[in-house]
Amino acid sequence: MSRLSIRDVSKTFPGHRRNAPPTQALLPIGLEVGDNDFITVLGPSGCGKSTLLRLVAGLETPTTGEITLDGTKIVGAGADRGVVFQSYTLFPWLNVRQNICFGLREKGMKLSEQREISDRFIAQVGLRGFEEHFPKQLSGGMQQRVAIARALANDPKILLLDEPFGALDNQTRVLMQELLLGIWEQAQKTVMFITHDIDEAIFMASRVVVFSARPGRIKAEIEVGFPHPRHYTIKTSPEFMALKARLTEEIRVEAIAAAH
Amino acid sequence: MKLLVPVRRENRIVLGVAFFIVFVALWSFLSLSGAVPRHFLATPWQTLVSGWDLFATQGFTHDVGMTIWRVVGGFVLAAVIAVPLGIAMGVYKPIEAFFEPFVSFARYLPASAFIPLLILWVGIGEAQKLTVIFIGCFFQLTLMITMIVSGTRRDLVEAAYTLGCSDTGVIRRVVLPGAAPEIAEALRQVLGLGWTYIIVAELIGASSGIGHMITDSQALMATDHIIAGIVVIGLVGLLSDLAFKRVNQHLFSWSLLR
Numbered sequence: 100m101s102r103l104s105i106r107d108v109s110k111t112f113p114g115h116r117r118n119a120p121p122t123q124a125l126l127p128i129g130l131e132v133g134d135n136d137f138i139t140v141l142g143p144s145g146c147g148k149s150t151l152l153r154l155v156a157g158l159e160t161p162t163t164g165e166i167t168l169d170g171t172k173i174v175g176a177g178a179d180r181g182v183v184f185q186s187y188t189l190f191p192w193l194n195v196r197q198n199i200c201f202g203l204r205e206k207g208m209k210l211s212e213q214r215e216i217s218d219r220f221i222a223q224v225g226l227r228g229f230e231e232h233f234p235k236q237l238s239g240g241m242q243q244r245v246a247i248a249r250a251l252a253n254d255p256k257i258l259l260l261d262e263p264f265g266a267l268d269n270q271t272r273v274l275m276q277e278l279l280l281g282i283w284e285q286a287q288k289t290v291m292f293i294t295h296d297i298d299e300a301i302f303m304a305s306r307v308v309v310f311s312a313r314p315g316r317i318k319a320e321i322e323v324g325f326p327h328p329r330h331y332t333i334k335t336s337p338e339f340m341a342l343k344a345r346l347t348e349e350i351r352v353e354a355i356a357a358a359h
Numbered sequence: 360m361k362l363l364v365p366v367r368r369e370n371r372i373v374l375g376v377a378f379f380i381v382f383v384a385l386w387s388f389l390s391l392s393g394a395v396p397r398h399f400l401a402t403p404w405q406t407l408v409s410g411w412d413l414f415a416t417q418g419f420t421h422d423v424g425m426t427i428w429r430v431v432g433g434f435v436l437a438a439v440i441a442v443p444l445g446i447a448m449g450v451y452k453p454i455e456a457f458f459e460p461f462v463s464f465a466r467y468l469p470a471s472a473f474i475p476l477l478i479l480w481v482g483i484g485e486a487q488k489l490t491v492i493f494i495g496c497f498f499q500l501t502l503m504i505t506m507i508v509s510g511t512r513r514d515l516v517e518a519a520y521t522l523g524c525s526d527t528g529v530i531r532r533v534v535l536p537g538a539a540p541e542i543a544e545a546l547r548q549v550l551g552l553g554w555t556y557i558i559v560a561e562l563i564g565a566s567s568g569i570g571h572m573i574t575d576s577q578a579l580m581a582t583d584h585i586i587a588g589i590v591v592i593g594l595v596g597l598l599s600d601l602a603f604k605r606v607n608q609h610l611f612s613w614s615l616l617r
Contacts, residue, residue, distance in 0.1 A: 158517050178523030188518040192536045192613045201532070202522035235616040253522060 103132040103155065103257055103289065107164035110150050124150045126316040127163060130308065132257075137283055137290045139304040141297065141346065143354040147315025148293045149185075152261050155291065156182045168256060178202055181250030185262040187242045189234040195221065195245050196230040202253035220248035223282060240271040247279065257289040264299070276302055277331060284327050297346050302334060309349050312357035319349055401583035410587035419572065423591060426561065426568045429485065430553045433492020438546060441500035446538075448501070449508020450530055459505065462498050470495030471559040483564035488557065495556035496549050503545040507538050540611035547603040554596050 110125040124147040132138055142148045153159045155166055157176040166173045168180065176182075189198045199217040208216075221227055224244040234242055243263050250258055260279075264272040280303045283290055294300050300307045301323055309319040323342065325333055333339050366374070383403050389395045390402040401409070413419035448455040470491050477487045511534050519533045561570025569588050576584035608615060 156517075156521055158520070176517070176520035178521075180521060182518070182521040184514055184518065186514050188512075188514045190515060190518075190533065190536070191616075192539075192611075201519070205523045205528055205532075233613050233616055235613075249522070 102134060102169055103130075103291070104167045105130040105132075105151075105155070105164070106166070108151075108154060108161045108166055109163045110147070110154060110159060111162045123314040125154075126314045128315070128317050130317065132289060132291060135287045135289055136306065137280075137292070137304055138306045138308055139292045139294055139300040140308045140310060141294060141300040141350065142310025142315065143312055143350060143357040144295055145313050145357060146310045146353065147313055148310050149261050150315070152182075152259050152291065152293050155257075156180055156259055158182075178206070178253050179256045181253055181255035181258045183243065183246045183250050183258070183260040183263040185265050187234065187239065187246070187266075189242055189245055189249070191234050194231050194233050195226060195237070198234070198245055199249045199252050201249060216252050217248075220252045223251075224248045224278065238271075240267050240275060243267065243275065244278065247282070251282070251286070251288075255288075257291065260290070260292045262293050262295070265294075265296075272296075272299070273331065279303065280329060295350075297343055297350065298334060301339060301342050301346065302329065302331075307346065309346065310353070312353040318353070321346070398580050399582060401586055405583045406586045406590070409581070409583035410590065413572070413584060413587055419591075422568050422572050423595065426557055426570070426592075427595065429488040429560075429568065430492060430550070430557045432485075433489040433557075434496055434550050434553045436489065437493045437496035437500055437549075441497050442504060442542065445501045445504025445542075446508050446530075446534070448505040449511070449538075450534060455505060455509075458501075462501050466498040466502060468494070468498075470556045474560060474563050478564055483566075488560045488565070488568075491556050491560040492553050496553050499552060500545060500549045503549070504538075504542055507541040507545060508534060511537055540607065540614040543603075543607045543611065547600060547607070550599060550603065551596060554592060558592065 106129055107127045108125065108129075109123070109127040112122045112124055114121050128151070140148045140151065150159065154161050155173065157173050157180065173180075190201065193201065196214075196217050199220055200213045203213045203216060217230075221230060224247060226241065226244060226248070229237065229241065234245070237245070246263065247260075264275045267275065276299055279292075282288075283303070290303075292300075292303060304323050307321045307323060308317055309321065310316070311318045321342070325338070386400075387403055390397065390400045444458070448458055473494055474487070474491060477490050481487050481490060515533050515537065516529055519529045524532060557568070558570040558573070561568035562574050565571040569592055573585050573588045576582075576588070
């Protein structure tokens, strides 16, 4: 059981310069994420959706409210919440396998066990034959696959992804979505995925959480009922299109608000 | 010539050697033509012969050995303290706030200005030479390492925390390996700095060393010896630099990937 509970959580950043007004990134929000849920958080850039993820990850502290995972209050980062960042955060001095084993080594796991687990995840993200490669020798898409494998190898209770495919080209991004969805369908993990891409948000999610422009708050929560396993062809189905049209409207209003 | 486009290896060697040839040609012209009197500027050939003579009959090897040992000794002493201190200052900001203003101030004190004071305090023995090198290298190195460590990528640190690292784990497994190539590069540069200080230290109050030979030669107007000494310093510096570079490239091959 992994249940993420966000209650009345808000975040205000102090002003950069003296006497500068503080920035309210997030209005008090509440959100419940159930076991094995795959939620996507959709919003225009600068709406505070990444801030929410960083709060759950424990990389920021909420100004008000509290976040609990399985009833335990989140204080600081920890191995029970795996994170995949938008920027490429593989350790450049470690090869693919060593990157994936980073958290396992921290736990003091035996080498044979580390090898077994990393083998499994290397296969799952389709990087067999690249074990000895260094991050700089990999494409952006491959690096993010390693990052996903590195987070999953730690067996976290929840996987947090902050626009992980944002810097990839469109074709690669679509393939990565299918890969991640495939992993989720098999592994059954709780996932929170931040994105500004509407297709991406609908295709993978069991629920889309729509954010308003800054200061961020939850504007709508929309269930996505497509059955699993999902095939990429559902993206052209009328139901998908209808949902996309609806979300496009929701987001458009916010994007306009954000631009002013 | 295109902007920022690297040259091929062969061409680079040819160009590098070419300037040495131009330099020696100019030097030959100035000394051989009599444009500069012989007793002020020895010819290249004369310098080469005197250089050989210095090593063969005048025990110059001992001087060179002494100078190398002083530079390396003072440099290692400085590095042994500066590296951990710089790392601590880089990761723990209160420690930086405590030391940084003083270190920045001390960095501007020219090490050579301490020589008269050091002669009073510790005499003209080896301790004085080592201290000059230490002062010359230590503050510079500390600040450079602090800056390098401060520049550790925040996203990598955050990634490590989310993978279950403690603070010490982050320092050991992210900060140190990430900063290591640049720290090694800083050490290489500061070692070069050490070479400039040692000669000054040896010019004043020394009974051995390259700098001592140079002052002695000045009294005898032996410009060939002086130039030979300077060339030897250049060569030893160049060799130590190359060795350092090689070791760095070998140890941190990941940082050279493009």
